[in-house]
Amino acid sequence: MKYRSEIDGLRAFAVLPVILFHAGFGLFGGGYVGVDVFFVISGFLITGILADDLDRGTYAILDFYERRARRILPALFFVIAVSIPVAFAVMMPRQALDFAQSIIATVTFTSNILFWVEADYFAPTAELKPLLHTWSLAVEEQYYIVFPLLLALLWRIGRGATVWVIGAVAVASLIACQWAVTRHPEAAFYLLPFRAWELFVGSLCAFYMRAGPRTGHDAPALAGLALILGSIFVFDDHTPFPSVYALAPVLGTALILVFAQSGTLTARVLSFRPFVWVGLISYSAYLWHQPLFAFARIPMISAPSPALMLGLSAASLGLAYLSWRFVEGPFRNRSAPVLGRRGVLFSVVGVAALALLAVGGYGQVSRGYKALLGHLHPAYLTSGATVERAIASHANTSDPAPDAPCIRGFKRLNDAARTMAQDCAKAHGPGVMVLGDSHSIDLFRLLARRQHVPFILGINSAGCRPAAAGNSCSYQDVVDLVAGNPDLIRVVIFEQAGFYLLRDMAGDPGSREMFQRVSVYDTVPDFPFDAGAIDAMIGYLAELNAQVPVVVFGPRIEPHLPPETIMRGDCGQPIPIRDGLIGVFERLDTELARRATAAGLVYVSQNEMIGFDFSRDFGDCDRLFWSDGDHFSDEGEAYFGDRVTLIPEALALTADAWSRRSDHR
The missing domain is CATH 3.40.50.1110 (SGNH hydrolase)
Incomplete structure (x- = not known):
């Protein structure tokens, strides 16, 4: 697919509100909708890439999974690895046990299921979970497992049938989401069946853009940007979400993807260099911010000051640049002499995954690394025993x-x-x-x-x-x-x-x-x-x-x-x-x-x-x-x-x- 700088700029409008929402800034009460923006962008890009491969006859599922692994796993595993010693420094055993469970769930792409079972996303206790934000990565990873196979199967039937089937599944998913949000709100929030429609809206945008030459239009593109910004500043943690309310950021993103073509005012705004720069590091910024915030809050009783949270928000961008530059970049470069080789990639991420699973497994067996934490922090072990x-x-x-x-x-x-x-x-x-x-x-x-x-x-x-x-x-x-x-x-x-x-x-x-x-x-x-x-x-x-x-x-x-x-x-x-x-x-x-x-x-x-x-x-x-x-x-x-x-x-x-x-x- 042709590179569009405005999409990277749009990523900045997704990740910054999420970070500021998690930092506790009330102005960004609906900042969590940034995840929905990411879902639509992901569906749009993945569908476009796969459709291009299918049209050219170069579709290979292993190639797709390799590209996704290069994009997602090195930075994710690096952030988890850095988080582990910090967790040992600030957590009591019961918290460390929960953290160990979340390591296993994150590495196995099931953290959305874990947090569905144990955590209300908007509850204050969720602020203390360093890997809570990986639920959205799990949703996307589950989508990556299923969607390429579904698309390849539908492609054999016909392009028109593919669009109709995906559109029907999207509508069914939205209906299920609206039904579940009042009956099983945590399931509606965390689980793929109730989120799939957002990714499929991105897919439908990709099909529309492929159907013929498209020109940009300022009015719908600006309306899309207004829908996203309105959601960020109007929604809060009492908004039933996701539900039909999620149509605002989802359709807003769709309007930008379709109508914010090069030359439009919206495209020029989104292509502003600072926005593009944040968009380029947005994945790493998303990975870093929640561990930083959680580890800052865990040892504190009084409220973290706005200045501290703003500083940590800026730190997440700084760390994001470093991991984008020295972790994401080298692994994403498929022409690199060593890391560019598929076997090396799979070996490195495989060993890293096994090591993280071992750490998480030991945390469960030891009931929260009790012996280790008892050696490092005897007072924490006593406090943990008191809690238990x-x-x-x-x-x-x-x-x-x-x-x-x-x-x-x-x-x-x-x-x-x-x-x-x-x-x-x-x-x-x-x-x-x-x-x-x-x-x-x-x-x-x-x-x-x-x-x-x-x-x-x-x-x-x-x-x-x-x-x-x-x-x-x-x-x-x-x-x-x-x-x-x-x-x-x-x-x-x-x-x-x-x-x-x-x-x-x-x-x-x-x-x-x-x-x-x-x-x-x-x-x-x-x-x-x-x-x-x-x-x-x-x-x-x-x-x-x-x-x-x-x-x-x-x-x-x-x-x-x-x-x-x-x-x-x-x-x-x-x-x-x-x-x-x-x-x-x-x-x-x-x-x-x-x-x-x-x-x-x-x-x-x-x-x-x-x-x-x-x-x-x-x-x-x-x-x-x-x-x-x-x-x-x-x-x-x-x-x-x-x-x-x-x-x-x-x-x-x-x-x-x-x-x-x-x-x-």
């Missing part, structure tokens, strides 16, 4: 009171729970029931450790809330139990996660992700209450309160910070609570107290009882009090339990109600 212990405690199902047979927790009100309740009521009198979702598991375990009373029955199951009670939840069974056995339970204490009683700013049901999407450096929005969820909770508890006294233990303040963030770097650093977060849960606490009191329920504020002080209530250098962003760890249950006098208070607050019920029986 805290995370593991969330799945702890051990008996918190093994010496107390009448203090037991169950996921549902089954026959074993009923039998225990009846036997223990005979032995000790009416007991205390702790009811709710996974947050009530924390509460049950915390109260079980204290043993304020001899009979505590926990009915606690993750995901079981009155607003989302499925067949596996026991809420109605609890009502039936206490209605039929009035002397079995003295008081029911209820707790559920607070974020499920909120909605995000788009009006969707509350989730952990709506907090995780807010960087630790930003302000949490005033998330509105979920009136339906609150109504369901209060309505159910009022129904239960008609049978047995109910105490609502209000939702805790949920910091929504991962353990690695808490233990990152020097564990003595103060941990920043996002601005506005405490206010969200204080407002929710006030609203629930009002609603519960109006419904005749007793309400106890967990936040007032515990009195969270997050200057000390995350943990210390040896302990973490949170197993994730909203659950207590085992050590947290012990730590916060010293402040919780809930059972004595609940019994006192409901004494009159219990007495009146007893008088009526």
Whole structure:
């Protein structure tokens, strides 16, 4: 294909917004669309090259793969290799384990699948993944594996049929993308079937340009540039993407490829020498920027300054030039006496791939290079063990009171729970029931450790809330139990996660992700209450309160910070609570107290009882009090339990109600 300098200039308009978006500059809130621009350009160029080969009869799949290997692999493997010792310097074992997995996935062209499984692209935790950006390379590499074979097959059928088939597949992919973006947004973002249409739009542009002489037109070319720039500055991380919204940067790129011919104003702008220079090094710049940003953020608690991120953005261009000059260039030169030989190329990249796979494999086997990191950074190994212990405690199902047979927790009100309740009521009198979702598991375990009373029955199951009670939840069974056995339970204490009683700013049901999407450096929005969820909770508890006294233990303040963030770097650093977060849960606490009191329920504020002080209530250098962003760890249950006098208070607050019920029986 004929070289077009404006395409290199267009690459600058793709890579710079991506870099500045990842650097955290809000002006470039839609900078991620630069990847979509790259997809269209890639589809355009690859289709043009392959079609030329097919027309000339020089098509050879091995030649194509050699060209792609020269273009992609040396620089990619070099950046990964340089990143490995830096990772050892700044990562804790659990982070290093994730990094090792991403090395393997990147080398095997499956990193998009890995990050689909584990990472929301727009979540703040994604900022700490040095190889996150390789998902787009994996999409292109998967396309390179499939498309040349498909095109060669269709070419035998006919040129017209080829265009129609690829056009139909592109439309089907776009429809699938639009369907998936609201149902499986991570899959829509990361996976080839939902991104293929963008590459195929580039293919269709290539077919159009090959159909006959084409002349440039300023109006559509400028419109295309406006669509790309508009996407960059108007879109943000709340834009449903990709979806029909992606048509803006995709069609904008297509208009430039087709109409920004030499001599047009758009072509002259894009051919401006600085833009072309950035375009030439754009691949290496794309490779370098994310590791630089991630490794800068990992050891930091406070926000990286804009000056630092701008400096790292410039550094990514400097490193890009060096790797373009000394890595990309020599390997792409097929006339070079040594590296130009196919056998040498495949040998070098093959050995490099095996070496990187070995490093990644060892990282998995060693659970994050524990021995190595323990030698280099003993404090990191201690911190890593603290993190792992805290995370593991969330799945702890051990008996918190093994010496107390009448203090037991169950996921549902089954026959074993009923039998225990009846036997223990005979032995000790009416007991205390702790009811709710996974947050009530924390509460049950915390109260079980204290043993304020001899009979505590926990009915606690993750995901079981009155607003989302499925067949596996026991809420109605609890009502039936206490209605039929009035002397079995003295008081029911209820707790559920607070974020499920909120909605995000788009009006969707509350989730952990709506907090995780807010960087630790930003302000949490005033998330509105979920009136339906609150109504369901209060309505159910009022129904239960008609049978047995109910105490609502209000939702805790949920910091929504991962353990690695808490233990990152020097564990003595103060941990920043996002601005506005405490206010969200204080407002929710006030609203629930009002609603519960109006419904005749007793309400106890967990936040007032515990009195969270997050200057000390995350943990210390040896302990973490949170197993994730909203659950207590085992050590947290012990730590916060010293402040919780809930059972004595609940019994006192409901004494009159219990007495009146007893008088009526």
